[in-house]
Amino acid sequence: MDVLDNITEGRRRTESPPLHYDLNIQPKKNTMLVSHGLPPWYEEDGNRITDAFVVAVAGGSASGKTHVARRIVQSLGSIPAVIILSQDSFYRRHSPEEVELAHQNLMDFDHPDAIDMPLFASCLADLKARKQTNIPVYSFAEHQRLEETKYLYGASVIITEGILALHDPALRQLYDLKVFVQCDSDLMLARRIQRDTKERGRHVDGILDQYLRYVKPSYDNFVRPSASHADIIVPGSNNNVAIDLICTHIRRQLVERATRFRQKMAIPRLHMSTPGDTSPEALRIDVLPSTPQLKGIFTILRCKDTSRQDFVFFVDRLSTLVTEFALQHLPYVPATVITPTETPYHGKTLDARDICGVLILRSGGALTRGVRRVINDIPLGSLLVQSDAKTGEPLLFQVLLPVCVRERHRAENAWVFLLDAQIGTGAAGFMAIRVLLDHGVRQDHIIFVTFLVARGGGVSVIRKAFPDIKIVCAAVDDEMREGWLEGYKGEGNPDGVGRKCWIMQPGMGQIGDRYYL
Ligand SMILES: Nc1ncnc2c1ncn2[C@@H]1O[C@H](COP(=O)(O)OP(=O)(O)O)[C@@H](O)[C@H]1O
Numbered sequence: 065m066d067v068l069d070n071i072t073e074g075r076r077r078t079e080s081p082p083l084h085y086d087l088n089i090q091p092k093k094n095t096m097l098v099s100h101g102l103p104p105w106y107e108e109d110g111n112r113i114t115d116a117f118v119v120a121v122a123g124g125s126a127s128g129k130t131h132v133a134r135r136i137v138q139s140l141g142s143i144p145a146v147i148i149l150s151q152d153s154f155y156r157r158h159s160p161e162e163v164e165l166a167h168q169n170l171m172d173f174d175h176p177d178a179i180d181m182p183l184f185a186s187c188l189a190d191l192k193a194r195k196q197t198n199i200p201v202y203s204f205a206e207h208q209r210l211e212e213t214k215y216l217y218g219a220s221v222i223i224t225e226g227i228l229a230l231h232d233p234a235l236r237q238l239y240d241l242k243v244f245v246q247c248d249s250d251l252m253l254a255r256r257i258q259r260d261t262k263e264r265g266r267h268v269d270g271i272l273d274q275y276l277r278y279v280k281p282s283y284d285n286f287v288r289p290s291a292s293h294a295d296i297i298v299p300g301s302n303n304n305v306a307i308d309l310i311c312t313h314i315r316r317q318l319v320e321r322a323t324r325f326r327q328k329m330a331i332p333r334l335h336m337s338t339p340g341d342t343s344p345e346a347l348r349i350d351v352l353p354s355t356p357q358l359k360g361i362f363t364i365l366r367c368k369d370t371s372r373q374d375f376v377f378f379v380d381r382l383s384t385l386v387t388e389f390a391l392q393h394l395p396y397v398p399a400t401v402i403t404p405t406e407t408p409y410h411g412k413t414l415d416a417r418d419i420c421g422v423l424i425l426r427s428g429g430a431l432t433r434g435v436r437r438v439i440n441d442i443p444l445g446s447l448l449v450q451s452d453a454k455t456g457e458p459l460l461f462q463v464l465l466p467v468c469v470r471e472r473h474r475a476e477n478a479w480v481f482l483l484d485a486q487i488g489t490g491a492a493g494f495m496a497i498r499v500l501l502d503h504g505v506r507q508d509h510i511i512f513v514t515f516l517v518a519r520g521g522g523v524s525v526i527r528k529a530f531p532d533i534k535i536v537c538a539a540v541d542d543e544m545r546e547g548w549l550e551g552y553k554g555e556g557n558p559d560g561v562g563r564k565c566w567i568m569q570p571g572m573g574q575i576g577d578r579y580y581l
């Protein structure tokens with residue numbers, strides 16, 4: 065397989081919630097995860113409880129590894145975020161002299177030394193541990209690793225495939241299931257000639273030369289012996305039954321893991337006892353100081369008769385105030401400037417390179433204008449988290465993060481304003497924080513900015529799991545209750561009779577609905 069398959073979710077993309085919630089954020093190729101609903105991979109203390117399931121598919125060149133991997137992906141269609149990771153992506157970077165040799169078929173690409181095994185293992189270990197990773201991109205036409213990398217995050221099943229996928233002991237440690245595709249050598253050669261002439265721009269003479277010089281010896285010395293590590297040997301053709309058995313095994317393993325998870329995590333979180341002091345001081349929530357004008361804003365926003373136009377205007381004003389207040393958590397250093405009267409002024413200047421915002425869609429979008437007013441040109445990303453209608457569990461549908469979070473070395477120093485309209489059950493916010501941490505963002509660099517926090521709601525669980533994040537809000541409401549929200553018209557409720565959900569009291573109603581509908 066020539067290129068790394070990204071999250072292979074296109075087949076069900078139409079079932080995911082629409083992307084139009086995403087305000088002026090244009091996703092670029094390979095920069096986002098779209099899933100049809102990834103359930104939580106952590107428990108209520110914030111720690112990961114389920115790793116991604118890793119399947120390795122090894123075998124000779126053109127034995128049918130890619131075919132097997134793709135059939136597994138197809139067959140696991142109902143499972144969110146199944147990806148293929150190809151060993152080909154990890155060919156080492158070559159010198160210009162080596163590239164020249166490669167064009168003359170004088171480079172050995174079949175010896176284990178041709179592959180950057182430590183990088184392969186570290187990227188796979190990150191993905192397995194549900195962390196973000198950046199995968200190298202390799203060009204068969206140029207015989208070279210390209211400058212760009214590919215962002216990957218959020219896989220629940222990873223299928224690695226490659227001739228030497230079972231050769232390296234460090235890689236083998238990471239696999240949950242090891243498969244070897246056993247194929248007749250004549251058939252492999254015939255397939256390779258067909259494929260390399262059509263897809264890799266090669267000539268038959270060169271293919272045969274390379275085959276006899278490197279491919280066959282490596283197969284005999286390294287590839288075929290690695291079959292002894294396999295759990296399952298799959299034939300190189302007529303292998304539908306074997307693939308079905310593999311998929312049945314994977315599904316069973318995932319169900320077992322999911323069962324363990326659900327026992328541990330009760331959603332909604334309000335059913336959990338949250339003992340102790342739930343005051344803003346005890347939970348270290350920074351609440352915007354109450355002033356008559358703030359009360360005035362809330363009086364308009366909480367009133368059920370407020371027009372949409374007024375609601376939008378005052379939400380924008382409130383988001384400006386609360387974001388401005390949240391800036392206190394960014395680092396400032398002393399700075400002196402000279403005023404127009406030629407007098408020095410000893411002030412402060414911001415000491416942070418990467419500052420970005422991440423909206424929890426849809427209602428977090430209501431903070432966009434305020435944030436943009438306060439921090440000009442702030443890069444914004446988004447996460448779409450929605451509750452499963454049956455289980456109530458939060459499901460992650462979409463991850464589209466700013467580049468300073470997608471690149472690990474920058475994420476470690478980035479400051480992230482996490483934006484949502486309110487923290488009620490806290491399930492979406494909890495998942496969003498976990499996603500940011502998986503990308504390497506520091507806990508104490510996450511500033512959760514919101515309009516309302518429900519005292520006694522999920523904020524206690526968030527604070528307990530993530531003691532170092534900052535939480536900044538405009539007001540704290542007293543309680544939450546389960547009830548019907550009247551007048552909501554939309555997905556799943558065309559008559560507008562109402563829908564059952566957790567309601568904050570006194571609250572502002574469904575802020576996303578009032579802002580956007
Ligand atoms: N089970 C199969 N039945 C028929 N053709 C197959 C089968 N598996 C692979 N092929 C064909 O063989 C060629 C090489 O397969 P591929 O999966 O790309 O090999 P590999 O990834 O091992 O190099 C492709 O043209 C593919 O269509």
Ligand SMILES: Nc1ccn([C@@H]2O[C@H](COP(=O)(O)O)[C@@H](O)[C@H]2O)c(=O)n1
Nearest residue numbers: 065124125126173174204207226227279
């Ligand atoms: N620049 C390169 C790099 C690798 N190869 C050959 O690719 C084969 C592995 O890919 P499969 O999809 O067949 O598993 C391997 O046998 C290398 O010889 C190449 O030709 N040029």
